[in-house]
C-alpha cells in the first residue's frame with residue numbers, strides 16, 4: 507500500500523494535466539438549504555461536465571499519464587456508466603482507440619449514449635463480469651490498458667482536482683459531503699482537503715442498500731454484497747476484494763460515513779430540481795439528502811456538497827415529481 511506516495515505535487519500535476527479537458531464547475535450557494543441548516547451550503551455541480559459527471563477528471567488524468575507508447579496501444583473499459591463514457595470521451599479527444607466491453611443485457615439507450623464518442627463496442631457476453639475478464643485478457647495479451655474506475659492512484663488524483671477547485675472558490679470550507687461508492691472520488695477529495703487545507707471534515711454518503719464500502723469499513727476488510735435496486739444506481743458495485751488504495755484511504759482520511767434512504771434520495775433530487783432547476787441522478791443527491799436531515803450540519807459552518815452527475819432517465823424524474831405533486 508503506497509498511498510503515502512500520493513503527494514501534494516501529484517494533485518497539482520493532475521490539475522495541470524487535465525485542465526484542457528475538464529470544466530472548473532460552479533460551486534453555487536444554495537439558499538434554501540443554507541437557511542434550513544443555519545449554515546452556508548455550496549453545491550459543486552459536476553453534472554455540468556461535458557459527459558455529465560465528474561468521472562472525466564480521473565479518466566483524463568489516468569489516460570494522460572500513460573506513456574505515448576502505451577497510449578498508442580489503446581485503452582479499454584467495461585463500465586457502461588459514467589466511467590465508461592469518460593474513458594470513451596477522453597480517448598476520442600486524444601485520437602486513441604477505446605474498447606468498451608459490455609454484456610448483451612445492457613439497455614440500448616446506454617449503448618447509443620456510448621456511441622457518441624465512437625469507441626469500439628464489443629457486446630458478446632452474458633454478464634458484465636465476463637466483459638471485464640475479457641478486458642484484462644486483452645491487457646495481458648495485447649497490452650491494451652484497462653482504465654479502472656476508482657482503485658488507482660491516477661484516478662484518485664484526477665478526482666482530487668475537484669477539492670482544489672472547491673478550495674479555490676471557498677477557502678474557508680469546514681465540511682464536505684461526498685457520495686461514496688468504490689471510493690475513488692472521496693479518496694481524492696479527502697486527500698485534497700487534508701493536504702491542501704486545515705481540518706476540513708469529510709463525510710462519505712451511500713444509500714441504505716448495498717453500501718459496500720461502509721460494510722467493508724465495519725468488517726475491517728473489503729467485503730462483497732448483493733446489489734439491490736436503488737435510485738443511486740451509480741453508487742452500486744463492489745470495491746474489489748483485493749482493493750489497493752481506496753479502502754485504506756477512506757478508512758484513514760474520511761471522518762464519517764452515513765447512509766440515506768430512497769425517500770431521502772428522492773427528496774434530495776427534488777430539492778436540486780426545485781431550487782437550482784437542475785436534473786441530477788440519485789447518486790448525486792445523497793449529499794443534499796443527508797444535509798436535509800435535521801441536526802446533521804453544524805450551524806454557522808461552511809459546507810460543500812458534491813453533486814456528481816446527471817445520468818438519470820426522464821421516466822425516473824417523472825415518477826419522483828409525480829409522487830411529490832400528486833394532489
Ligand SMILES: *Cc1c(COP(=O)(O)O)cnc(C)c1O
Nearest residue numbers: 588687688689690691789814815
Ligand atoms: C462513480 C460515481 C460516484 C461514486 O464514485 P466512487 O469513486 O465510485 O466512489 C458517485 N456519483 C456518480 C454520478 C458516479 O458516476
